[in-house]
Amino acid sequence: MNFLKSLVAAGLVAASTLPVRALDISGAGATFPYPIYAKWADAYKKETGNGMNYQSIGSGGGIKQIQSKTVTFGASDMPLKPEDLTKSGLVQFPTVVGGDVPVVNLEGVKPGDLKLDGVTLAKIFLGDIKSWDDEAIAKLNPSAKLPKHAIVVVHRSDGSGTTFIWTDYLSKVSADWKSKVGANTSVEWPAGIGAKGNEGVANNVANTKGAIGYVEYAYAKQNKMTSVSMINKDGKAVEPSAAAFQAAAANADWEKADHYYVILTDQPGATSWPIAGATFILIHTQPQDPAAATEALKFFAWAYKKGSKMAEELDYVPMPDKVVTAIQKMWTAEIKDGSGKPLFSASN
Amino acid sequence: MVDVAWQETGVDVQDVAERARVLNRLRIGDIVFHRITKTAALLVLMVLGGVIVSLFLGALPALQEFGFGFLTTQSWNPVTDKFGALAPIYGTIVTSLIAMLIAVPFGLMIAMFLTELCPMWLRRPIGIAIELLAGIPSIIYGIWGLFVFAPFLQQYVQPPIIAAFENIPVLSTLFAGPPFGIGILTASLILAIMVLPFITSISRDVFDAVPPVLKEAAYGLGWTQWEVWRYVVLPFTRIGVIGGVMLGLGRALGETMAVTFVIGNAHKISTSLLAPGTTISASIANEFTEAVGDLYTSSLIALGLILFIITFIVLAIARYLLLRINRRIG
Numbered sequence: 001m002n003f004l005k006s007l008v009a010a011g012l013v014a015a016s017t018l019p020v021r022a023l024d025i026s027g028a029g030a031t032f033p034y035p036i037y038a039k040w041a042d043a044y045k046k047e048t049g050n051g052m053n054y055q056s057i058g059s060g061g062g063i064k065q066i067q068s069k070t071v072t073f074g075a076s077d078m079p080l081k082p083e084d085l086t087k088s089g090l091v092q093f094p095t096v097v098g099g100d101v102p103v104v105n106l107e108g109v110k111p112g113d114l115k116l117d118g119v120t121l122a123k124i125f126l127g128d129i130k131s132w133d134d135e136a137i138a139k140l141n142p143s144a145k146l147p148k149h150a151i152v153v154v155h156r157s158d159g160s161g162t163t164f165i166w167t168d169y170l171s172k173v174s175a176d177w178k179s180k181v182g183a184n185t186s187v188e189w190p191a192g193i194g195a196k197g198n199e200g201v202a203n204n205v206a207n208t209k210g211a212i213g214y215v216e217y218a219y220a221k222q223n224k225m226t227s228v229s230m231i232n233k234d235g236k237a238v239e240p241s242a243a244a245f246q247a248a249a250a251n252a253d254w255e256k257a258d259h260y261y262v263i264l265t266d267q268p269g270a271t272s273w274p275i276a277g278a279t280f281i282l283i284h285t286q287p288q289d290p291a292a293a294t295e296a297l298k299f300f301a302w303a304y305k306k307g308s309k310m311a312e313e314l315d316y317v318p319m320p321d322k323v324v325t326a327i328q329k330m331w332t333a334e335i336k337d338g339s340g341k342p343l344f345s346a347s348n
Numbered sequence: 349m350v351d352v353a354w355q356e357t358g359v360d361v362q363d364v365a366e367r368a369r370v371l372n373r374l375r376i377g378d379i380v381f382h383r384i385t386k387t388a389a390l391l392v393l394m395v396l397g398g399v400i401v402s403l404f405l406g407a408l409p410a411l412q413e414f415g416f417g418f419l420t421t422q423s424w425n426p427v428t429d430k431f432g433a434l435a436p437i438y439g440t441i442v443t444s445l446i447a448m449l450i451a452v453p454f455g456l457m458i459a460m461f462l463t464e465l466c467p468m469w470l471r472r473p474i475g476i477a478i479e480l481l482a483g484i485p486s487i488i489y490g491i492w493g494l495f496v497f498a499p500f501l502q503q504y505v506q507p508p509i510i511a512a513f514e515n516i517p518v519l520s521t522l523f524a525g526p527p528f529g530i531g532i533l534t535a536s537l538i539l540a541i542m543v544l545p546f547i548t549s550i551s552r553d554v555f556d557a558v559p560p561v562l563k564e565a566a567y568g569l570g571w572t573q574w575e576v577w578r579y580v581v582l583p584f585t586r587i588g589v590i591g592g593v594m595l596g597l598g599r600a601l602g603e604t605m606a607v608t609f610v611i612g613n614a615h616k617i618s619t620s621l622l623a624p625g626t627t628i629s630a631s632i633a634n635e636f637t638e639a640v641g642d643l644y645t646s647s648l649i650a651l652g653l654i655l656f657i658i659t660f661i662v663l664a665i666a667r668y669l670l671l672r673i674n675r676r677i678g
Contacts, residue, residue, distance in 0.1 A: 060640040183427070186639075208529060
């Protein structure tokens, strides 16, 4: 026993006398924000010497890992319900905004040519509208000539935050969808074919005439896919753009939201894109390792301050400034070490 | 042995203790060798047992929740946490069966051609091509299936098939549109291509092992090539052929990536072969990373357990067939 103790002590001494060890933050979770987290981590390491190790294992895995405290922070595309957060002693905050874009493969239809509203979109994905020359679609697009071609619905086959945002929107605008299907990272699809990942959906849509699917905004933009304009809550048609996503994020009522449980679908505002969503970070209110948690908060504070341009380069939409201020206030108020001292203050 | 060796050298063995020591050392060597090999063999059993136990424990919550209904319902709904495995089980079995239906006759014909009818200079190129086919990683088949094969089927093959069978009772339901390009049939065709090399190369090897004198005698009696193959070669080699077929079936049942790409991943049982479906392994690969909730994860593990059992049953049937054939011949 004594031998063991001295061994441990020796180890500790060795560890503490090592040349200034960079503090590495570890996180795990959603795949959607992985590219921007990796880019931020890279730039942050260059600037401060501190690394951030993020494993994109999926939102489900991220939630499990933070609950079992094996990582400093978890990441999820789907916000956790306030009661679940309280139960696990977690808080959440959004980092960047993204969203879904409906894409189609129709001869002669260019990006933005086609206009749809939520109810019609829900009917298409329910399999109630089966052909492109359906009255409901024609009414929204009086000038377009739509073919009498079967609609092929393409959805994600893997569980995904993209699907959560999509099905949440359809549930909000269609009572039928809400009762028959509901919203989740994967659902029981009433119609269509499933494809793995954004690239799978994109390829199936590109290869199948008469197809409609949904992909992450960044993906649709980078691949110049034929996107559909959506009619938003205010009844205005909007094309998917960074500005339209930011409008949705700015118009959301973050301050009143309980535990940042905000889903950015179907937000008010004339220029808001209706199928937007934020991706979230989960962190313990009383972290086991306060030093690591402090580093994590510092990292995200740095990302909010200096990471916006990098995010925009990768077609993510940064959080509006007023939301960032509110988030940092929440950090100071909620996240504390064992003695009740806040881990973060806005000044540092 | 040591005694004999000693006597042959003619050395008088006086030092009994020395002799015992040498003998002892040899015996210990034998025991150690025995133990090591035994451990290696037992390790396989332990790994297998561990896999079964952990699969079963992982699947337990789902099996307790849904009971036998897990096997007989096809609802797969992560929103309401209701899971049934019927659609993936159906997809797994149907795609594998169709694949074998196509690959077995083709594989046997190719093997026959290569061993009996093919001119010598062509044997090597075809043989090598088939072996290369076996070496292609399954993800390549998946990508090729999605980008090349499925659009080709959608544009040029499925529309005429749907039109041709429109008014024929059973076939019209089996081949009902719309043409997606991907679906159960596409997955089966890809699987058929994937298992073809297994069946072909094993059949070719066992056909080659048929003693020439048997074939020559049969030809001498004036039999046709078909008759020689049917009544001499095939009876002589059927155990090997069945082995090859089972190996192919095993691969088809468990194939994941290629199938995921082209099957359409819909948890549904459709009467049409052109409709999208799913298989057990495709469902697991698709959904495991983002499966939120214990029941969802457990249901996916239960799917794995079912696949394990199906594969086990297939192997058992193969063993049983071989046993019966052996007994009849013996």
